[in-house]
Amino acid sequence: MSPITIALDGMGGDFAPQAVVEGADLARESFPDVRFLLFGQSERLTPLLSDYPSLMAVTELVNCQDSISNDEKVAKAIRSGRQSSMALAIDAVKHHRAQAVVSSGNTGVLMALALFALRTMPGIDRPAICTSFPTITGRACMLDLGANIECNANQLVEFALLGEIYARIALGVKRPSLGLLNVGVEQVKGSETLKTAARTLESLSQQNRLEMDFKGFVEGDDIGKGTVDVIVTDGFSGNIALKTIEGTAKLLTHHLRQSFAQNFLSKLGYLFARASLNRFRDTMDPRRYNGAMLLGVNGIVVKSHGGTDKIGFAHAIGEAYQMVKSDIQTLISHEFSQFRQGLAALSSKDDGQTDSMAMGI
Amino acid sequence: MSPITIALDGMGGDFAPQAVVEGADLARESFPDVRFLLFGQSERLTPLLSDYPSLMAVTELVNCQDSISNDEKVAKAIRSGRQSSMALAIDAVKHHRAQAVVSSGNTGVLMALALFALRTMPGIDRPAICTSFPTITGRACMLDLGANIECNANQLVEFALLGEIYARIALGVKRPSLGLLNVGVEQVKGSETLKTAARTLESLSQQNRLEMDFKGFVEGDDIGKGTVDVIVTDGFSGNIALKTIEGTAKLLTHHLRQSFAQNFLSKLGYLFARASLNRFRDTMDPRRYNGAMLLGVNGIVVKSHGGTDKIGFAHAIGEAYQMVKSDIQTLISHEFSQFRQGLAALSSKDDGQTDSMAMGI
Numbered sequence: 001m002s003p004i005t006i007a008l009d010g011m012g013g014d015f016a017p018q019a020v021v022e023g024a025d026l027a028r029e030s031f032p033d034v035r036f037l038l039f040g041q042s043e044r045l046t047p048l049l050s051d052y053p054s055l056m057a058v059t060e061l062v063n064c065q066d067s068i069s070n071d072e073k074v075a076k077a078i079r080s081g082r083q084s085s086m087a088l089a090i091d092a093v094k095h096h097r098a099q100a101v102v103s104s105g106n107t108g109v110l111m112a113l114a115l116f117a118l119r120t121m122p123g124i125d126r127p128a129i130c131t132s133f134p135t136i137t138g139r140a141c142m143l144d145l146g147a148n149i150e151c152n153a154n155q156l157v158e159f160a161l162l163g164e165i166y167a168r169i170a171l172g173v174k175r176p177s178l179g180l181l182n183v184g185v186e187q188v189k190g191s192e193t194l195k196t197a198a199r200t201l202e203s204l205s206q207q208n209r210l211e212m213d214f215k216g217f218v219e220g221d222d223i224g225k226g227t228v229d230v231i232v233t234d235g236f237s238g239n240i241a242l243k244t245i246e247g248t249a250k251l252l253t254h255h256l257r258q259s260f261a262q263n264f265l266s267k268l269g270y271l272f273a274r275a276s277l278n279r280f281r282d283t284m285d286p287r288r289y290n291g292a293m294l295l296g297v298n299g300i301v302v303k304s305h306g307g308t309d310k311i312g313f314a315h316a317i318g319e320a321y322q323m324v325k326s327d328i329q330t331l332i333s334h335e336f337s338q339f340r341q342g343l344a345a346l347s348s349k350d351d352g353q354t355d356s357m358a359m360g361i
Numbered sequence: 362m363s364p365i366t367i368a369l370d371g372m373g374g375d376f377a378p379q380a381v382v383e384g385a386d387l388a389r390e391s392f393p394d395v396r397f398l399l400f401g402q403s404e405r406l407t408p409l410l411s412d413y414p415s416l417m418a419v420t421e422l423v424n425c426q427d428s429i430s431n432d433e434k435v436a437k438a439i440r441s442g443r444q445s446s447m448a449l450a451i452d453a454v455k456h457h458r459a460q461a462v463v464s465s466g467n468t469g470v471l472m473a474l475a476l477f478a479l480r481t482m483p484g485i486d487r488p489a490i491c492t493s494f495p496t497i498t499g500r501a502c503m504l505d506l507g508a509n510i511e512c513n514a515n516q517l518v519e520f521a522l523l524g525e526i527y528a529r530i531a532l533g534v535k536r537p538s539l540g541l542l543n544v545g546v547e548q549v550k551g552s553e554t555l556k557t558a559a560r561t562l563e564s565l566s567q568q569n570r571l572e573m574d575f576k577g578f579v580e581g582d583d584i585g586k587g588t589v590d591v592i593v594t595d596g597f598s599g600n601i602a603l604k605t606i607e608g609t610a611k612l613l614t615h616h617l618r619q620s621f622a623q624n625f626l627s628k629l630g631y632l633f634a635r636a637s638l639n640r641f642r643d644t645m646d647p648r649r650y651n652g653a654m655l656l657g658v659n660g661i662v663v664k665s666h667g668g669t670d671k672i673g674f675a676h677a678i679g680e681a682y683q684m685v686k687s688d689i690q691t692l693i694s695h696e697f698s699q700f701r702q703g704l705a706a707l708s709s710k711d712d713g714q715t716d717s718m719a720m721g722i
Contacts (some may be wrong), residue, residue, distance in 0.1 A: 255641050
């Protein structure tokens with residue numbers, strides 16, 4: 001079996017380069033066929049690597065002095081960041097020296113550089129950021145999480161397809177269920193964009209042209225409930241929903257911790273329940289879900305949380321590895337070509353009910 | 362002291378009329394100067410009321426046969442629901458027979474009927490739904506939660522003022538801090554609408570023309586953190602954020618409950634910690650935060666959660682009571698008139714940096 005090479009931005013994230021090197025070593029233990037191209041300042045990376053001889057054996061260090069800071073402006077990075085560890089790691093994917101890239105660096109810059117270097121795949125208008133997280137019933141995916149502040153109906157339909165393919169791999173579900181995120185107040189239910197996207201997905205679904213179970217609209221509380229495997233929304237709402245989940249989880253664990261610290265009995269109770277509570281903590285551990293993919297560009301680009309540690313970074317590498325192994329890019333190409341045929345068939349049968357024309361396809 | 366009269370939609374909500382009558386009786390215990398106008402089918406309400414003689418003594422029952430169902434369409438309700446318990450309860454506020462109205466009925470219909478009957482206050486473009494919820498540091502308010510699917514900058518600035526006044530009463534904070542909800546990815550940071558609203562609030566703030574501490578943009582995770590007292594956003598994002606909080610809270614409590622049920626030790630731990638965990642549950646209890654206000658119309662309109670029980674409904678009545686006592690409507694009138702003066706002053710000093718013109722004011 002030929003090895004899988006993953007390019008790593010050695011300098012991205014709050015705890016780089018340490019968390020990157022240590023995370024890579026953890027990932028190496030899980031995936032024996034992985035190889036790394038590690039981009040960054042060799043004077044900082046070499047001493048770190050020397051502590052991990054097994055990692056060093058599967059890693060090629062590519063020295064570069066530039067790096068992207070956490071508060072770097074996108075415009076500046078595009079102009080002058082082309083020799084940064086992040087840009088060069090992306091270039092490794094572009095030039096087929098690596099099959100995926102993972103970075104904990106500045107999200108906006110990573111998206112911009114990746115889009116600039118890799119471009120969107122044929123037939124895809126805009127890329128979308130997608131990740132998975134825990135729900136009551138298991139796990140769900142959501143996109144877009146911030147790549148596009150506004151989306152048209154066409155883009156939302158494309159995100160639905162991208163999310164469905166991602167979910168099939170990330171969740172291991174054969175025919176993912178999918179919902180469009182909407183609001184519950186009837187008077188305002190659905191912008192025209194959302195309604196158009198829903199009608200198109202509905203039409204394709206009725207003609208068995210979708211490999212997903214389209215459930216129509218879902219609301220914010222359906223995310224945690226796990227009502228569907230994939231939640232599709234624009235990047236503004238998606239980003240707010242994702243960060244709201246994060247904030248609410250912190251809120252609850254804060255008050256929970258305070259409750260256990262309240263008195264002798266509650267502390268004792270905590271001690272007894274600790275093993276079970278640790279399992280609860282593990283289920284919710286954001287590091288387990290670390291790694292968001294920029295779907296729709298010509299290459300596998302995984303964004304790791306800037307504040308994550310080695311365990312989180314290893315999970316992000318794991319996601320990249322899984323996407324390479326499952327050949328997500330080929331799946332996307334294939335499904336989008338079928339989707340275009342489906343839309344064309346829908347247009348030719350058009351009885352005035354479908355919206356493929358309205359979508360400008 | 363003259364009594365405060367609150368109109369109640371006796372037929373709204375999943376557990377009406379029982380939860381309404383029982384909730385009113387609980388509220389009566391807390392607020393001795395409250396009186397009720399109770400709208401609904403007398404053949405259903407009279408037997409219920411007869412169990413609560415003290416409530417009956419302060420309640421005037423207004424018989425009406427019509428009621429708004431939970432899945433009633435707004436358009437239909439506007440046409441044919443004008444004699445419903447909800448519409449007549451709102452009319453009681455319009456005709457000054459009551460100082461506030463509380464309903465657990467269909468949100469969209471309540472908004473539409475209230476807007477139709479009461480109209481927006483002078484100088485206010487659109488009403489907004491506002492509520493408060495727990496945070497790490499205490500409690501925060503958010504608006505709009507669904508009255509407006511899209512908002513312009515002018516409306517967001519108005520929501521900021523409405524939210525500030527609401528927070529001063531609901532949270533008891535003298536000078537509430539306030540943030541505009543935005544996304545964190547730099548590339549897409551802020552639509553033009555958000556940027557314009559931020560610049561206007563910034564300008565007014567610098568001239569000490571705001572009775573709030575404007576903090577600029579906040580993100581989804583700031584909601585739970587309690588970074589600001591008031592979060593301002595459009596009704597689409599606000600609704601999604603609020604429901605995402607709800608879903609995430611359910612997710613965490615579900616897994617927590619499962620952890621405690623796991624084995625003998627965890628069950629024992631739960632028993633020891635129960636008193637403290639009950640306090641945790643109470644802190645998070647959505648019934649304690651029940652009651653969302655439709656701000657900006659000529660009257661105090663409080664929406665209670667459709668699925669709440671008597672305790673939740675009593676809290677919604679409590680919110681209405683508090684808003685009447687604090688004379689929120691006069692505060693809004695006063696502050697908006699000052700705000701218009703402030704904007705005018707800003708325009709006359711305009712050095713090209715402010716956006717009052719761009720906002721069409």
